[in-house]
Amino acid sequence: MGRKEIRVAGFGGQGIVLSGSIVGKAASIFDKGFAALTQSYGPESRGGSCRAEVIVSDVPIDYPYVVSPQVQIILSQDAYAEYGRNAPPETLLIVDSDLVKIDPSQNPKPLSIPASRMAQDLGRPVVANIIMLGFLAVRSDIVSCEALKKAILDSVPAGTEDFNMKAFELGYNYDIEHGSEV
Amino acid sequence: MGRKEIRVAGFGGQGIVLSGSIVGKAASIFDKGFAALTQSYGPESRGGSCRAEVIVSDVPIDYPYVVSPQVQIILSQDAYAEYGRNAPPETLLIVDSDLVKIDPSQNPKPLSIPASRMAQDLGRPVVANIIMLGFLAVRSDIVSCEALKKAILDSVPAGTEDFNMKAFELGYNYDIEHGSEV
Amino acid sequence: MTEYQELTGKFFINGDVACAEGAISAGCRFFAGYPITPATEVAERMSTRLPQVGGIYIQMEDELASMNAVLGASWAGVKAMTATSGPGFSLMMENVGLGVMLETPCVLVNIQRAGPSTGLPTLVGQQDMMQARWGSHGSYEIIALAPISPQDIFDLTITAFDLSEKYRIPVLIMSDEVVGHMSEKVVIPHVAPESLLNRRRPEVPPGEYLPYKTDVGLVPPMAVAGEGYRFHVTGLTHDERGYPVMTADAQDRLIRRLVDKIRLNRDDIIKYKETQVEDADIIVCAYGITTRIAQFAVKMARDEGIRAGLLQLITVWPFAEERVRELSLQTKAFVVPEINYGQIVLEVERCAGGKARTILVPHMGGGVHSPETILEAIRETAQ
Amino acid sequence: MTEYQELTGKFFINGDVACAEGAISAGCRFFAGYPITPATEVAERMSTRLPQVGGIYIQMEDELASMNAVLGASWAGVKAMTATSGPGFSLMMENVGLGVMLETPCVLVNIQRAGPSTGLPTLVGQQDMMQARWGSHGSYEIIALAPISPQDIFDLTITAFDLSEKYRIPVLIMSDEVVGHMSEKVVIPHVAPESLLNRRRPEVPPGEYLPYKTDVGLVPPMAVAGEGYRFHVTGLTHDERGYPVMTADAQDRLIRRLVDKIRLNRDDIIKYKETQVEDADIIVCAYGITTRIAQFAVKMARDEGIRAGLLQLITVWPFAEERVRELSLQTKAFVVPEINYGQIVLEVERCAGGKARTILVPHMGGGVHSPETILEAIRETAQ
Amino acid sequence: MKLWRKPFDYAEKATTSGQVFIDEERCKGCGYCVEFCPREVLKMSTELSPKGYNLAVVQDESKCLACGFCEVICPEFAIRISTTNEK
Amino acid sequence: MKLWRKPFDYAEKATTSGQVFIDEERCKGCGYCVEFCPREVLKMSTELSPKGYNLAVVQDESKCLACGFCEVICPEFAIRISTTNEK
Amino acid sequence: MIDAMNVEEPSIEKYLRQDRLPHIWCSGCGIGPVAGCFLRAIDREEIDPDRIAVVSGIGCTGRVAGYVKLDSFHTTHGRAIPFATGLILANPELNVVVFSGDGDLVAIGGNHLIHAARRNIDMTVICVNNFNYGMTGGQVGPTAPLEARTTTTPYGNFEFPFNLPYLVSASGASYVARWTVLHIRQLEKAIAEAMTKPGFSFIEVIAPCPVVYGRMNKEPKGLDSMYYYQEKSVIRNGADPKDADLELNGPIVVGKFVDVQRPTLWDHLREVSSRAQEKAKARAKV
Amino acid sequence: MIDAMNVEEPSIEKYLRQDRLPHIWCSGCGIGPVAGCFLRAIDREEIDPDRIAVVSGIGCTGRVAGYVKLDSFHTTHGRAIPFATGLILANPELNVVVFSGDGDLVAIGGNHLIHAARRNIDMTVICVNNFNYGMTGGQVGPTAPLEARTTTTPYGNFEFPFNLPYLVSASGASYVARWTVLHIRQLEKAIAEAMTKPGFSFIEVIAPCPVVYGRMNKEPKGLDSMYYYQEKSVIRNGADPKDADLELNGPIVVGKFVDVQRPTLWDHLREVSSRAQEKAKARAKV
Numbered sequence A, B: 001m002g003r004k005e006i007r008v009a010g011f012g013g014q015g016i017v018l019s020g021s022i023v024g025k026a027a028s029i030f031d032k033g034f035a036a037l038t039q040s041y042g043p044e045s046r047g048g049s050c051r052a053e054v055i056v057s058d059v060p061i062d063y064p065y066v067v068s069p070q071v072q073i074i075l076s077q078d079a080y081a082e083y084g085r086n087a088p089p090e091t092l093l094i095v096d097s098d099l100v101k102i103d104p105s106q107n108p109k110p111l112s113i114p115a116s117r118m119a120q121d122l123g124r125p126v127v128a129n130i131i132m133l134g135f136l137a138v139r140s141d142i143v144s145c146e147a148l149k150k151a152i153l154d155s156v157p158a159g160t161e162d163f164n165m166k167a168f169e170l171g172y173n174y175d176i177e178h179g180s181e182v
Numbered sequence C, D: 001m002t003e004y005q006e007l008t009g010k011f012f013i014n015g016d017v018a019c020a021e022g023a024i025s026a027g028c029r030f031f032a033g034y035p036i037t038p039a040t041e042v043a044e045r046m047s048t049r050l051p052q053v054g055g056i057y058i059q060m061e062d063e064l065a066s067m068n069a070v071l072g073a074s075w076a077g078v079k080a081m082t083a084t085s086g087p088g089f090s091l092m093m094e095n096v097g098l099g100v101m102l103e104t105p106c107v108l109v110n111i112q113r114a115g116p117s118t119g120l121p122t123l124v125g126q127q128d129m130m131q132a133r134w135g136s137h138g139s140y141e142i143i144a145l146a147p148i149s150p151q152d153i154f155d156l157t158i159t160a161f162d163l164s165e166k167y168r169i170p171v172l173i174m175s176d177e178v179v180g181h182m183s184e185k186v187v188i189p190h191v192a193p194e195s196l197l198n199r200r201r202p203e204v205p206p207g208e209y210l211p212y213k214t215d216v217g218l219v220p221p222m223a224v225a226g227e228g229y230r231f232h233v234t235g236l237t238h239d240e241r242g243y244p245v246m247t248a249d250a251q252d253r254l255i256r257r258l259v260d261k262i263r264l265n266r267d268d269i270i271k272y273k274e275t276q277v278e279d280a281d282i283i284v285c286a287y288g289i290t291t292r293i294a295q296f297a298v299k300m301a302r303d304e305g306i307r308a309g310l311l312q313l314i315t316v317w318p319f320a321e322e323r324v325r326e327l328s329l330q331t332k333a334f335v336v337p338e339i340n341y342g343q344i345v346l347e348v349e350r351c352a353g354g355k356a357r358t359i360l361v362p363h364m365g366g367g368v369h370s371p372e373t374i375l376e377a378i379r380e381t382a383q
Numbered sequence E, F: 001m002k003l004w005r006k007p008f009d010y011a012e013k014a015t016t017s018g019q020v021f022i023d024e025e026r027c028k029g030c031g032y033c034v035e036f037c038p039r040e041v042l043k044m045s046t047e048l049s050p051k052g053y054n055l056a057v058v059q060d061e062s063k064c065l066a067c068g069f070c071e072v073i074c075p076e077f078a079i080r081i082s083t084t085n086e087k
Numbered sequence G, H: 001m002i003d004a005m006n007v008e009e010p011s012i013e014k015y016l017r018q019d020r021l022p023h024i025w026c027s028g029c030g031i032g033p034v035a036g037c038f039l040r041a042i043d044r045e046e047i048d049p050d051r052i053a054v055v056s057g058i059g060c061t062g063r064v065a066g067y068v069k070l071d072s073f074h075t076t077h078g079r080a081i082p083f084a085t086g087l088i089l090a091n092p093e094l095n096v097v098v099f100s101g102d103g104d105l106v107a108i109g110g111n112h113l114i115h116a117a118r119r120n121i122d123m124t125v126i127c128v129n130n131f132n133y134g135m136t137g138g139q140v141g142p143t144a145p146l147e148a149r150t151t152t153t154p155y156g157n158f159e160f161p162f163n164l165p166y167l168v169s170a171s172g173a174s175y176v177a178r179w180t181v182l183h184i185r186q187l188e189k190a191i192a193e194a195m196t197k198p199g200f201s202f203i204e205v206i207a208p209c210p211v212v213y214g215r216m217n218k219e220p221k222g223l224d225s226m227y228y229y230q231e232k233s234v235i236r237n238g239a240d241p242k243d244a245d246l247e248l249n250g251p252i253v254v255g256k257f258v259d260v261q262r263p264t265l266w267d268h269l270r271e272v273s274s275r276a277q278e279k280a281k282a283r284a285k286v
């Protein structure tokens, strides 16, 4: 399958690194390939810009950073400005529709899902990133859905598994319920 | 006059470094030559072995250690063993007779003066080194007697000048009173 | 206190966590540290894991205390480690010297960030490489290893403990923020205790034991506190009995041995990895995370038809002097990318001795080189 | 607080005392330190003299505190100094880095004894020479001077303050126990305040002042606390405003300038002294006390008909790279005597670049070389 | 005489009234001002700000005593109370 | 009966007697033992040792109570008291 | 407990580096209000802002130095006090305030704290105690109560904490107080008193760190901590600091504990200086 | 005050490295008697000498480690306590004694001292307080009384000293005592108590340093200091350490000030360890 790159960008506190870690774990532990997750964040504990990059490959990875991403998940306006607005058309772009105002002129239009609102409606704001991963699972074949689920179960605190699976399904089924925009 | 070397050796607390400093000061400040004083001592504040070496010269000094001393003042048995017993015959050797037992077979016989006892008798054990310098002044021309006196006055605590001068004279006149052994 | 709870398998973990796991696999049962980005996760992992395996985690009041607690623990017979980054590394230096002087096995991890001073706490640097060698006062030698991935830091942490026990010396793991914070698959194997090295213990009865008397080789056997040997050790210059001797002679004997036990065993200690150097006109010499970028750049260069190769320094100190000298006779130039303003390049240049050109590709820190930057340097050098 | 009590004339004093007097002549009015053999006499002298001239002497709780108090005093506008030896030097390293990062003029004296660790407290070493350059984490440059006599340390202390003020950097005086403890005649001249260099002060009003904006050259003007500039400075990577900026770009701009302000001014900073090098087949390269022994050995060699010369490094860091490169083209070999197991010799070897041989004459510490040892090395090299 | 129209009320008598300005760029929605305002002048909005915070907003400025507590407790220096002379 | 020959004396009654050994190699003449011995058993010699100290010497061992104070106060571990069963 | 009767807060905008706001602190973090108190205290006492120097170490609290429009120094972790010592000794006209966290001042910087108190040096130390190392992500600190959970005490904290007012008074401080962030008026007054008092003043401020410490100790929001302070604080001005120990979920004794007059380091230094100068007249020998 | 009624002193020769005697201390130095007390306390309590570890820093007192025939560590200046912390934590069977000087333990090592006391870690700290840095030639130390002359306070000491018992009890020590060298019997008993008591014990011993401190402060012989102790000491067992300040030529309050029972660090660690192992049975996720 060669080298695939995913970037998740937003601000601290959104579970960005955890998302990246789940993807990486799914790819390298459960899908048996290789994966490298790098992250970058500022001095703030919350609210500073935050970025996770996952490289997935079937051979060992040397350069561990994104060169041209297959997928970008964008969770803040700043991140959109930096990575989303001018992303190449072949990049699959997913945004949280409540946190990012998309430039109407952008083409192709990014996919969007109000993951943080959905999570808040669920009463668990922290699962927004899992909803997002569910949504990703439908849209991309970088990691298998099965592996993603296993990785989630392996990564979340004991006792929260059901909840997180529910969030995953929510994201997974979002298109079906809300009609795909693609 | 070229290079002249003096070594004073004994143990900590005998005022060895001060003696060296007075000689150096006499030579370089009052006699207007050059002098370098080096010292070596152990971790003990008192009683450890202690050594001062003074090089006196009419040109700047590069190597600041004794190569072959013109004069050695020996103030302990250990120092005698290390530097005194096998000193070359051309070295002027002065020992404190109460602190050093001279090997009777040594030839030429070192000069000796009971400086520490004389000082104790004076009620001021600390001036033993000044008595020794007085004795040195008679025996050696490395520094002038005048310069030595000035250097002493410049080096001792205010208020003790008279006392120290008296001690110097005592050493200076020792031969006269006790008959020279040379 | 309890049996070792072994953790084996495949895990997607970051380099800091892998380092902690490597330590535990190596038999480390004591960690004293002080939090600092980006090394904190080593401590955090240890604080969870050590109590599980009967070890002790303690957070000390500062890095000075941490380094000393590690030395103390080692002298109580336990394999011990600390982890820090630039500012804390500076603070530990005085007592790295004590570790060297007492010949104390232990491991010190530096997850390098960009400096000087507080610098860029969350971003990468490779700027403490010379400090690793020269950061404590006095004449000494040290061992330093540079891992390139979480798996590598796991493995090298075990190596570090082995070397520290074998040579009775603090061993430094000079990693960096990228390796520390990046997550990759790490295979944690069963590590058989017999496969690990342990300091030689005295074979003589207490009365005959001299703490710094060497029997075979240059490394003396080591007693530990509480065994009845009633030994004395000191950071002062000392003789075989461990007693202070304040002479140039004693200094000469002691320091020569401390230095030579590393220098003369360099073939055992120095590890490097070469890729396509046989026919290389240009050899990129790299270590740590930069190796992976360089690898990428070398591939690109080969694709362009440039005969480039890669020399990865696994052991950074002692420096692979002989090998660089040899290579300098067969290559035209060394290209040395470092996340600093020129450190290891000085050693490369020295050892190249004018036989091969040496080109530094500096990065001031806060990120890794782009592969293109290194490629560009290779290209220019090739002309 | 009061007027400067000038002390001029000829004195028979040791290097430590001469260093203190040099500082006072240079306008130093603040000393914070912690006693350590063989640097204590610098502090003791300062404790007597500073209150006489309206300055402040304070003995801090340790060397970390001392170094920071010196930085603080400098930022209050006062010329400040500290003095220490190996163990304390190690402890000061983290905050030497802060001094470099904040661009703080100050002087740090290291009267070197033999290490590592506590080593030989009362005996000489030259083992912290590489630590002087690399002892703090991160990428930076530093200035270090090596005096050879009490008079020289007096003079170089003034030079050190001048350089520190001019380049806004901590300047190190890397002396040694022999120079520190030996007494010789020192001439203390009247030093006219106008002849001293002082940091440039901002010429703009507070509202327009940016602490790290350079106008001419690479060294920004410096405001001090209490003047109304209301500036902010940080040990984090920062921009011209002094504000933290956590990016590789900011790092690149800042660190390049910090490094380049020294590297590009090296001709102004680097001082060395050459004796009979013009026709020399063998150049002895030495610094500090070893220079004097080397001088003696060179004389003996010349007496034997060997064409030997002497290169004395007055400025040790930045290293006299260009000059050694030039000399390597005209001489056959460098002989480098050091009271360590090989430090500055590495730089000489690197710069000689294979053009001239480089021979180390090591001494482990606790004494100086005998002139014969150096002579012997010269002889052997000459063959 | 106006007295009968302003019945004795300790809180109102002892204070002047205030205008409340909340800087939306600074507020991070900690809720301190809302919780500790003695007069329930403020409330948390249900909207998410671009950084994902629920911000504090004014609910009934007329009740404000200009006591300033919200201003001093705000961790973000986001509130400014200006005093109007009387109610 | 021997009693009349050993008159009641508190100090003597309560103690055994001692032998005092002073190690000349260790003594540095601080005078503590001499000064704090309750029975004036010891005194400072006027001779100078090779290192220039006046050493402590036994002046009247018969008075020694073997109280051990000199032994414990001696900074040089130079004194050893051995107890003889009775006087 | 809440004193809501003051009016007309002076604006502190003029003391803020507005070009740096919003700051980096988390929502509900207690550091902001303490910084605000400090700035209002300056205004209240009409202290010349040009003569104030603020020194911080490293930590979330250490960032205070970067937000105040005063001469301000963001130094190294633990070293704010000795840096400040250099400033005040070199220029006694300065009003030096050290503003930092519990880890910075009491863990790595503990030695400087006790020595500065001992010297009774003229400075004010404001210690924001959030019971952990906020900046590095919530590790245990030397003030964390026994049994507290942190990222390095996953099984509960096993070390006793310091009682800071006790430690600092035993070291020699002239002014010692403790308040929580909720005691915002008292805190402002305390800072004003401390800054105008000669000698060494120390103010401990108990403050929420919801994002790391709070999250692990059942106070995931700043408000949770505030409620706790409201419920558990006991004001005991003049209490013996010995009795001011803190325990997990225990009462918080707050108040002004020490306010005594002792000669300051500067008082002593002036004396020494005049002695020296007298002696110097009779020119010293070298 | 002098208890002269004991008989049959046990010989301490077996605990001495006789091949290193005479030691380097000056005539009249107070360190020797303290070392003697320590060795007799071992004998008295029949503590297994093979299980004792002695840790010293650097200084004249720091040399103690080199004269006792026990496992002994002569570490770096100020770091004896953290080194000892590593020893005791790695092997709780050891009986760890830190033996060092006032400069070592309280100046450069002050932070470790207060943190070890806070943790109530199992060790005994014997601090020989001679009011100055003997080893480096008599500079002022943090316990030197105001106005004392030293080589770095030629015009009189201008800093207040620490009251060590107060500092250490405020930090959390379980056992705190102060004696002078003249109180040789009480001192031996105190060391014996401290070594057999769990938790952190601290003993300050006021001791003569005739050669440097004494010389400059009218006590040029050890005996002069001893007379001073004899005259000015006041035994007040159980006194509030707060009242134990020392002044130049003032009274010396001595006695056992603190002797309380608190859980030690090891008590807490054992608890944590068993919790961890329970949790570990339900295998932790990575």
Ligand SMILES: Cc1ncc(C[n+]2csc(CCOP(=O)(O)OP(=O)(O)O)c2C)c(N)n1
Pocket: C034, C035, C036, C037, C063, C087, C088, C091, C118, G058, G059, G060, G061, G062, G076, G077, G100, G101, G102, G103, G104, G105, G128, G130, G132, G133, G134, G135, G136, G141
């Ligand atoms: C020498 C050194 N060690 C460690 C660190 C890492 N570090 C930065 S802030 C900090 C602790 C901050 O805790 P605290 O002072 O309580 O401040 P808070 O963040 O809680 O306000 C640490 C350990 C450092 N910067 N330097």
Ligand SMILES: Cc1ncc(C[n+]2csc(CCOP(=O)(O)OP(=O)(O)O)c2C)c(N)n1
Pocket: D034, D035, D036, D037, D063, D087, D088, D091, D118, H058, H059, H060, H061, H062, H076, H077, H100, H101, H102, H103, H104, H105, H128, H130, H132, H133, H134, H135, H136, H141
């Ligand atoms: C890091 C460091 N700083 C300074 C010194 C020098 N030094 C050696 S001993 C000592 C002080 C000793 O004083 P104290 O601990 O009171 O012991 P004493 O000699 O008085 O018994 C100092 C400052 C050192 N060895 N290491």
Ligand code: SF4
Pocket: E018, E020, E036, E037, E038, E039, E040, E041, E042, E063, E064, E065, E066, E067, E068, E069, E070, E071, E081
């Ligand atoms: S000033 Fe007082 S009454 Fe008005 S909004 Fe703020 S807290 Fe409420």
Ligand code: SF4
Pocket: E022, E026, E027, E028, E029, E030, E031, E032, E033, E034, E055, E056, E073, E074, E075, E076, E077, E078, E079
């Ligand atoms: S106190 Fe400030 S930050 Fe908190 S909700 Fe109110 S305005 Fe927003």
Ligand code: SF4
Pocket: F022, F026, F027, F028, F029, F030, F031, F032, F033, F034, F055, F056, F073, F074, F075, F076, F077, F078, F079
């Ligand atoms: S106490 Fe000891 S050292 Fe002192 S005089 Fe007596 S025997 Fe000598």
Ligand code: SF4
Pocket: F018, F020, F036, F037, F038, F039, F040, F041, F042, F063, F064, F065, F066, F067, F068, F069, F070, F071, F081
């Ligand atoms: S044992 Fe007692 S009585 Fe005998 S000499 Fe010693 S101190 Fe005097």
Ligand code: SF4
Pocket: A045, A046, G024, G025, G026, G028, G029, G030, G031, G060, G061, G130, G134, G135, G208, G209, G210, G211, G212, G213
């Ligand atoms: S981590 Fe804690 S202390 Fe730091 S800013 Fe966030 S809440 Fe405040």
Ligand code: SF4
Pocket: B045, B046, H024, H025, H026, H028, H029, H030, H031, H060, H061, H130, H134, H135, H208, H209, H210, H211, H212, H213
């Ligand atoms: S200098 Fe003082 S402390 Fe050191 S051995 Fe001599 S008398 Fe004792």
Ligand SMILES: [Mg+2]
Pocket: G059, G101, G102, G103, G128, G129, G130, G131, G132, G133, G134, G141
């Ligand atoms: Mg904190």
Ligand SMILES: [Mg+2]
Pocket: H059, H101, H102, H103, H128, H129, H130, H131, H132, H133, H134, H141
């Ligand atoms: Mg002392």
